[in-house]
Amino acid sequence: xxxxxxxxxxxxxxxxxxxxxxxxxxxxxxxxxxxxxxxxxxxxxxxxxxxxxxxxxxxxxxxxxxxxxxxxxxxxxxxxxxxxxxxxxxxxxxxxxxxxxxxxxxxxxxxxxxxxxxxxxxxxxxxxxxxxxxxxxxxxxxxxxxxxxxxxxxxxxxxxxxxxxxxxxxxxxxxxxxxxxxxxxxxxxxxxxxxxxxxxxxxxxxxxxxxxxxxxxxxxxxxxxxxxxxxxxxxxxxxxxxxxxxxxxxxxxxxxxxxxxxxxxxxxxxxxxxxxxxxxxxxxxxxxxxxxxxxxxxxxxxxxxxxxxxxxxxxxxxxxxxxxxxxxxxxxxxxxxxxxxxxxxxxxxxxxxxxxxxxxxxxxxxxxxxxxxxxxxxxxxxxxxxxxxxxxxxxxxxxxxxxxxxxxxxxxxxxxxxxxxxxxxxxxxxxxxxxxxxxxxxxxxxxxxxxx
RNA sequence: GGCGCGUUGGCAGAGUGGUUAUGCAGCGGAUUGCAAAUCCGUGGACAUCGGUUCGAUUCCGGUACGCGCCUCCA
Numbered sequence: 001x002x003x004x005x006x007x008x009x010x011x012x013x014x015x016x017x018x019x020x021x022x023x024x025x026x027x028x029x030x031x032x033x034x035x036x037x038x039x040x041x042x043x044x045x046x047x048x049x050x051x052x053x054x055x056x057x058x059x060x061x062x063x064x065x066x067x068x069x070x071x072x073x074x075x076x077x078x079x080x081x082x083x084x085x086x087x088x089x090x091x092x093x094x095x096x097x098x099x100x101x102x103x104x105x106x107x108x109x110x111x112x113x114x115x116x117x118x119x120x121x122x123x124x125x126x127x128x129x130x131x132x133x134x135x136x137x138x139x140x141x142x143x144x145x146x147x148x149x150x151x152x153x154x155x156x157x158x159x160x161x162x163x164x165x166x167x168x169x170x171x172x173x174x175x176x177x178x179x180x181x182x183x184x185x186x187x188x189x190x191x192x193x194x195x196x197x198x199x200x201x202x203x204x205x206x207x208x209x210x211x212x213x214x215x216x217x218x219x220x221x222x223x224x225x226x227x228x229x230x231x232x233x234x235x236x237x238x239x240x241x242x243x244x245x246x247x248x249x250x251x252x253x254x255x256x257x258x259x260x261x262x263x264x265x266x267x268x269x270x271x272x273x274x275x276x277x278x279x280x281x282x283x284x285x286x287x288x289x290x291x292x293x294x295x296x297x298x299x300x301x302x303x304x305x306x307x308x309x310x311x312x313x314x315x316x317x318x319x320x321x322x323x324x325x326x327x328x329x330x331x332x333x334x335x336x337x338x339x340x341x342x343x344x345x346x347x348x349x350x351x352x353x354x355x356x357x358x359x360x361x362x363x364x365x366x367x368x369x370x371x372x373x374x375x376x377x378x379x380x381x382x383x384x385x386x387x388x389x390x391x392x393x394x395x396x397x398x399x400x401x402x403x404x405x406x407x408x409x410x411x412x413x414x415x416x417x418x419x420x421x422x423x424x425x426x427x428x429x430x431x432x433x434x435x436x437x438x439x440x441x442x443x444x445x446x447x448x449x450x451x452x
Numbered sequence: 453g454g455c456g457c458g459u460u461g462g463c464a465g466a467g468u469g470g471u472u473a474u475g476c477a478g479c480g481g482a483u484u485g486c487a488a489a490u491c492c493g494u495g496g497a498c499a500u501c502g503g504u505u506c507g508a509u510u511c512c513g514g515u516a517c518g519c520g521c522c523u524c525c526a
Contacts, residue, residue: 011456031526044526074524154455159522163454206524228526233455235525259457260520270525296475297465302458302519312464312476319475342466350466354474363491423485430487441488449488 003058003344005224006300008232008255009156013346016254018223024060025218026052027252029210029227029235030112032069033093034078037100038275039290039305040261040268044228046291047258047299049106050378051226054343057377065217066109067210068094070116071203076193086193087116100278103287105379113213115204119195121212122204125246126184134245138175141187141200147180150241156255157233182238184208207238211251215243225252229260230269259297262304276305283399285310286392288382292317295349295378316357318392320375323360324385325368335359335370339377349378389450396451402436411440411447 003016018024028048031041052064070090079086098108115122126143129135134149147153147161154160161180183205188194194201214222220243227236236255243251261268268275281290284307293313297303335355342351356375359367375381383391397404410429417425430440433449440449 029526032524038526040526042526047526072524157521158455160454163522229520230525233521234523258526260526262519265519267520267525271523272525300457301465304464309464315477316464316475348466350474354466357474418485421485427486434488439488442484442486443489 004346005254005256006346008257011158014254018060019221019253022059022061024055024062024224025222026055026062026064026224026226027210027214027218027222028064028066028109028225029231030066030068031093031097032072032074033090033097034072034075035093035270036277036279037097038268038270038277039281040228040275041097042100042104042278042281042290043261043294043299043303044226044258045101045106046104046294046379048226048256049101049104050295050299050349051224051256051347052107053377053379054347058340063111063218064107064109065111065113065214067213068097068112068114069206069209070094070114071119071193071209072206096279100282103282104278104291105288105382107379111217113217115209115213118209118213118216119197119204121216122208123185123197123199125208125212125215125242127198128246129184129242132245134242135184136177137199140175141202142175142183143185143199144176144181145184145238145242145245147178147182147241150245152244153180153241154237156237156240159233159237182207182234184242207235208242210235210239211243211246214239214252215247220247220249220251222252224254224256226256226258229257230267232257258299259301259303262302263306265304268305281310283395285314286388286395288321288380288388289314289317289392292320292353292380295380296353298350299347314392317380318389320356320360320371321381321385321388323368324372324381325365326385328372329365329369331370331373332359332366335367335374339374352378393451396437400437400451402433402438407433407438407449411449414440415447 004013005016006012007014026048028044031037037045048064048066052062055062068090070087075086075090079089082089101108126135129145130137130143133146135143135145137143185197185199185202185204185208187200187202192203194203214225225236225239240251263274263276266272266274278290289310293310294303296313296316338355339352342348342355345351352374356371359371359374372381381388410433414426414429417423417429433440437452438449439452440447
């Protein structure tokens with residue numbers, strides 16, 4: 001069986017053949033650290049974490065690199081607003097990011113190169129581009145990539161240069177030769193954060209860091225390059241241009257892009273202001289539920305976020321957790337085979353989740369272990385059954401107006417009424433509790449309750 | 453204007469040229485003082501028009517609607 005990956009550049013599923021038989025290099029564009037991560041970031045984290053986990057399950061030695069963009073105008077202006085040094089802001093946001101991804105059960109990348117630590121590599125790369133005519137310095141001191149020097153420009157996005165210029169909404173800087181040329185090095189104005197360079201003091205353009213850092217860590221050509229949907233253009237197109245113009249080699253062999261997260265039919269984004277941060281979500285839902293919610297859709301399709309959708313996911317996921325075994329024994333080889341078949345088809349996690357439910361309807365130790373074994377490859381079931389439900393209940397208790405002791409008191413009163421065969425009173429108490437999210441269960445050993 | 457994607461049952465969401473996706477919700481039953489949970493069972497779908505085909509939700513083409521990118525955004 002071969003693994004198929006949808007390659008954005010080829011615009012179709014391709015058999016995955018790594019450069020080396022056992023080793024895979026994957027580079028994912030990470031966060032610009034000036035604010036908290038939102039669900040869209042979470043989706044990219046979870047999507048590529050799942051890809052990496054599965055490739056490792058498949059026996060590959062995966063070198064997962066994800067950069068941190070800690071040089072950026074938004075960072076500088078946010079830091080200035082707060083009156084702090086920009087590195088203070090980025091350090092704080094990086095901590096938050098690590099905290100968030102850990103909660104989502106994302107494994108840390110093997111390497112997290114930071115732009116600030118790689119300025120010299122970027123300058124070296126720009127040097128090569130200037131030397132071979134693919135870049136030039138304008139009168140303003142800014143250094144630009146010369147798009148006309150790279151005939152394949154637009155190949156990732158299936159765009160022609162002429163079309164792009166016609167529809168361009170960008171203001172053309174006077175010292176660009178071509179409006180599609182993009183900046184590699186921005187010269188610093190008075191008071192701006194700057195690094196010294198052969199082009200004068202300044203800061204790198206947005207795209208160059210990923211070319212420099214990916215080639216640094218994985219080589220001129222590597223297997224997979226991934227990122228969020230909004231990076232396809234211009235970021236990844238420009239990465240290809242500047243990397244391939246410098247090296248003459250194919251840059252990334254497979255391109256993977258996650259789908260957007262939507263809110264009310266619109267993309268969740270910083271500019272629309274319709275985002276919800278992961279941190280906010282963690283106050284409402286167990287992080288495993290959020291991961292499950294993301295995995296319920298295929299990584300490439302758009303996913304609509306709503307409280308209701310997450311609540312549905314919570315119900316569904318809880319049922320799977322309920323079906324987990326106390327300890328892992330041998331899973332069903334048929335189930336593992338099916339799992340691999342679905343995942344080999346461009347990481348079809350929704351189909352795998354359907355399989356988990358099919359397994360959950362079979363009440364055997366083998367199928368219960370299959371659920372756990374398969375789910376773990378997807379990064380699910382990080383908490384044990386009891387811990388999961390306890391954490392979930394704690395989350396709900398924090399939002400509830402009723403304390404545990406108040407509930408216990410009401411339940412005792414109801415018990416007394418039931419003993420007296422006063423079912424009207426007993427049912428009134430129960431209905432009252434249900435309206436406050438407390439569900440009672442009368443079992444053989446007495447009444448238990450949980451928060452819904 | 454250019455490039456691209458989507459439209460599946462109440463909702464979410466896979467997939468397939470002829471056969472049950474799956475989940476949530478609903479309905480019926482078992483169970484229960486009544487419930488809840490659980491278990492069993494069950495109805496319900498492929499935007500629209502045309503083409504190819506013995507047969508299309510699935511392939512091809514048109515239309516409508518929605519969305520994304522072309523500007524910072526994962």
